[in-house]
Amino acid sequence: MNDIARLANVSKKTVSRVINDSPFVKEETRLKVNAIIREVGFEPDPQARGLAFRRSFLIGMIYDNPTPQYVVSMQQGLLDGMRGTSYGLLVHPCERGSQTYLSDLRSFIERQKLFGVILTPSVSEDERLVKMLREFDCPYVRVASVVLDKPGTMVVTHDANGAAEAAHHLAGLGHTRIAHISGPPSFRSAHERRRGFREALAERGLKVDPAMDREGNYTFEGGIAIARELLALNPRPTAVFCGNDEMAAGVYKVAHELSISIPKDLSVIGFDDSTTAIQLWPPLTSVRLPVRDMGRLAIDKLFGKQEKKRPGAGDVAEIFPKLIPRESTAAPDPRA
Numbered sequence: 001m002n003d004i005a006r007l008a009n010v011s012k013k014t015v016s017r018v019i020n021d022s023p024f025v026k027e028e029t030r031l032k033v034n035a036i037i038r039e040v041g042f043e044p045d046p047q048a049r050g051l052a053f054r055r056s057f058l059i060g061m062i063y064d065n066p067t068p069q070y071v072v073s074m075q076q077g078l079l080d081g082m083r084g085t086s087y088g089l090l091v092h093p094c095e096r097g098s099q100t101y102l103s104d105l106r107s108f109i110e111r112q113k114l115f116g117v118i119l120t121p122s123v124s125e126d127e128r129l130v131k132m133l134r135e136f137d138c139p140y141v142r143v144a145s146v147v148l149d150k151p152g153t154m155v156v157t158h159d160a161n162g163a164a165e166a167a168h169h170l171a172g173l174g175h176t177r178i179a180h181i182s183g184p185p186s187f188r189s190a191h192e193r194r195r196g197f198r199e200a201l202a203e204r205g206l207k208v209d210p211a212m213d214r215e216g217n218y219t220f221e222g223g224i225a226i227a228r229e230l231l232a233l234n235p236r237p238t239a240v241f242c243g244n245d246e247m248a249a250g251v252y253k254v255a256h257e258l259s260i261s262i263p264k265d266l267s268v269i270g271f272d273d274s275t276t277a278i279q280l281w282p283p284l285t286s287v288r289l290p291v292r293d294m295g296r297l298a299i300d301k302l303f304g305k306q307e308k309k310r311p312g313a314g315d316v317a318e319i320f321p322k323l324i325p326r327e328s329t330a331a332p333d334p335r336a
Contacts, residue, residue: 004040008033019086057087059302060117062105062129064096066218067246069274070291074120074143077295081303087115094123096186102128109136116140116302118295122187124148141301143294145192151316152304155297159189159271160196162287162321163241166269167200169285169323170239173331175267179212179230179237181223181247190218193243193271212237216247223250231258231266238266238332245270245277245286248328252280263330273324282327289321 001019005012010029017025018033025033061078065071071091078089092108094101109117109132116139123129124142130149133140142149145159170178180197183190201207212230216222223242227250230237242248248270252262260266262282270277273288297317 004033004036007036007040058090058112058114059087059299060109060112060114061089061091061120062094062117062123063091063120064094064123065120067244067272067274069245069276070120070272073274073291074118074295077292077297078118078299079295080292081296081299085303090114096123096126102132105129106132109133109138114138118298118302119143121145121189125188139302141298143298145189147316152301155294155301155317155319157189157289157294157319157321159192159289159321160199162271162289162323163193163196164200165321165323166241166271166287167197168204169325169329170241170267170269171201171204171206173239173267173329175239175332176206177212177235177237177239177332178206178208179214179240180208181214181216181226181230181240181242181251183216183218183243185215187218190243197241216243218244218246220246220250220253223247224253225250227251227254231255231260236266239268239329240266241269241271243271245272245274245284248284248286249276249280252284263328264333267329267332269323269329271321277324277326280328285326285329286324287321288324290319294319 001012001015005015010033014025014029015033018030059082061075063071075089075091082089090112094105117133119140119142121144124144125148130140141153141155143155145157147154147156180194182194198208211233214226214230216226223246230240231254240251242251248268251268255262255266262268268284270284270286271289272291273286277284277286301317
């Protein structure tokens with residue numbers, strides 16, 4: 001670093017700032033120092049840097065989401081936001097219902113000396129974990145369906161709004177026997193999606209029959225199990241709103257087994273608009289939740305907490321879901 005500072009005719013502190021992506025460096029200086037770094041082939045020692053800063057250059061993503069596509073898309077978004085920086089991503093799955101859940105996370109955070117943490121649903125809703133991070137003075141950003149914390153720590157997804165769009169879509173097509181498969185109660189998103197769906201139906205003078213209102217677990221297998229029950233009802237629903245695309249795919253499987261045509265006999269809507277939505281046939285109408293964008297926003301928030309001059313550090317980052325109509329929804333058969 002001394003050699004680079006001498007060659008660039010700047011201070012060693014300026015070189016350090018360039019290496020650590022500090023915003024307090026003129027762009028002209030940053031380009032000059034980076035050019036010399038590339039020329040001499042200098043690579044900072046991550047262990048030495050960690051010792052100097054008493055914190056590693058690792059960002060942790062902690063999750064307990066059972067939907068693989070959500071986890072992958074979130075990782076991609078985080079990496080998008082980290083591109084061009086010196087930070088690495090450490091992904092840590094956990095089981096919120098485990099007896100050792102908090103102690104395992106405490107060991108993980110202590111051992112890694114993380115620069116910061118991204119919390120995804122439903123661990124983002126756990127106040128015990130947030131309290132622990134504050135005790136460690138570990139910066140964090142929470143991704144959640146509603147505001148749970150200070151604006152600078154939040155990416156809010158407004159899931160209720162997306163579910164309301166799904167309800168208005170089905171009601172507008174003329175459906176009245178509408179089933180709902182929600183996510184697990186440990187997820188705030190499941191409650192918000194249920195609330196938004198019910199309130200929008202009520203605006204149309206409709207409600208979900210309790211016999212058609214079922215609790216799922218955000219998995220393909222859970223969707224299959226509940227679809228078997230719903231499609232055995234007499235009369236059965238003419239439409240189903242699923243809390244995510246994985247469960248909607250389970251409904252597709254059972255409908256196919258029973259020779260129930262989608263959308264002629266049954267309209268289906270999912271949530272997330274994951275790659276699953278366009279891989280199904282017919283393509284699934286789904287509420288788009290741009291998970292990859294959410295990950296990028298979360299990283300922007302995390303860096304904003306550290307570098308106060310970055311714009312928007314104190315504001316809530318907001319995502320608004322949007323219904324994407326496809327071929328899985330249609331008006332109900334008048335004979336049904």
